[in-house]
Amino acid sequence: MSTVLVTGSRGTLGKRLVSALRQTGHDVWQCDLHHTAEPQYFRADVGNYRQLERVFEQDYDFVYHLAAEFGRINGEEYYDTLWQTNVVGTRNILEFQRKKGFKLIFASSSEIYGQSREPVLDEDLPTRQPVIPHNDYAMTKWVNEVQIMNFEQRYEVPVMRLRLFNAYGPGEFYHPYRSVVCLFLYRALHRLPYTVYKGYHRVFMYVDDLIATLVRCIDRFRPGEVYNIGGREYRSVHELSDKILALTGASEDLVTYLPEDAHNTVNKRPNIARAERDLGHDPKITLDEGLPLTLEWMRQVYHV
Numbered sequence: 001m002s003t004v005l006v007t008g009s010r011g012t013l014g015k016r017l018v019s020a021l022r023q024t025g026h027d028v029w030q031c032d033l034h035h036t037a038e039p040q041y042f043r044a045d046v047g048n049y050r051q052l053e054r055v056f057e058q059d060y061d062f063v064y065h066l067a068a069e070f071g072r073i074n075g076e077e078y079y080d081t082l083w084q085t086n087v088v089g090t091r092n093i094l095e096f097q098r099k100k101g102f103k104l105i106f107a108s109s110s111e112i113y114g115q116s117r118e119p120v121l122d123e124d125l126p127t128r129q130p131v132i133p134h135n136d137y138a139m140t141k142w143v144n145e146v147q148i149m150n151f152e153q154r155y156e157v158p159v160m161r162l163r164l165f166n167a168y169g170p171g172e173f174y175h176p177y178r179s180v181v182c183l184f185l186y187r188a189l190h191r192l193p194y195t196v197y198k199g200y201h202r203v204f205m206y207v208d209d210l211i212a213t214l215v216r217c218i219d220r221f222r223p224g225e226v227y228n229i230g231g232r233e234y235r236s237v238h239e240l241s242d243k244i245l246a247l248t249g250a251s252e253d254l255v256t257y258l259p260e261d262a263h264n265t266v267n268k269r270p271n272i273a274r275a276e277r278d279l280g281h282d283p284k285i286t287l288d289e290g291l292p293l294t295l296e297w298m299r300q301v302y303h304v
Helices: 012-023 049-055 072-077 079-100 136-155 180-189 207-216 237-248 273-279 287-302
Strands: 003-007 027-032 041-043 062-065 103-109 159-164 194-197 201-206 226-229 233-236 255-258
Touching (some): 012 207, 027 049, 049 079, 062 079, 136 159, 180 194, 180 237, 180 287, 201 207, 201 237, 201 287, 207 226, 207 273, 226 273, 237 287
Parallel strands (some): 003 027, 194 255
16 A cells, blocks of 8 residues: 555545545555644645655655645635645645655646636646636646646656545535535525525535545556546536525525626536546535535534
């Protein structure tokens, strides 16, 4: 089995990935900003090269780079932290990869596509037309991909890029910058108002389906490849809200409907055939199955 480092290991996806990797027998180390007494854990800021030096005193076979400042609004309000963590942080990881030689699995984002006229987003789209991200978060993730491509050309470093689309599920704690499923569920459960923008569509992927694919990346690692990792269900955000209102018994009076969300992509529907073929990606849990599971976890956590 492999020796693996996960940056952002205490985040929503990181915690589940660490657990799943250990269950499959890998020797897993962690890096994050939280204070914890867990073994094989480094507290370090990826945006600080000096702090990372002790993380990379030892060797790893694989590094999952999940550490990032997440979210559109977060990126607008805390843009300085966003760029330091996402751009300088990823450059730091690439510098250590150049020196140490590990294989890198990078968590990118569907946000990099911007507002495309293409009805379905395939991985090669950014090479066929200009990429114009709508917000600072999206910009940093596309800059990260360009950084990686640059290092691949200059130093032949082995990297896989994964563009994640709307993962949701248990383990995502609420704050105002979280994903749409978490935001709507929490606010409906607590009878707090929220906004739905009409005409917006997304695919939704339950977190367990994502984590299973991330774990397989070790055995199916393909340097230089990029993959869309998303679900198969393409639903409107309005329909998602309706399902959540029905599940929670909340009133539609909580919802304000608006026509447009500034600096956000209207429709995002990925082609996931490449990930299905190469990584065995197979999202099985439907929204109708995943939402109740997420709601039950949220009820237990928030005692509602």
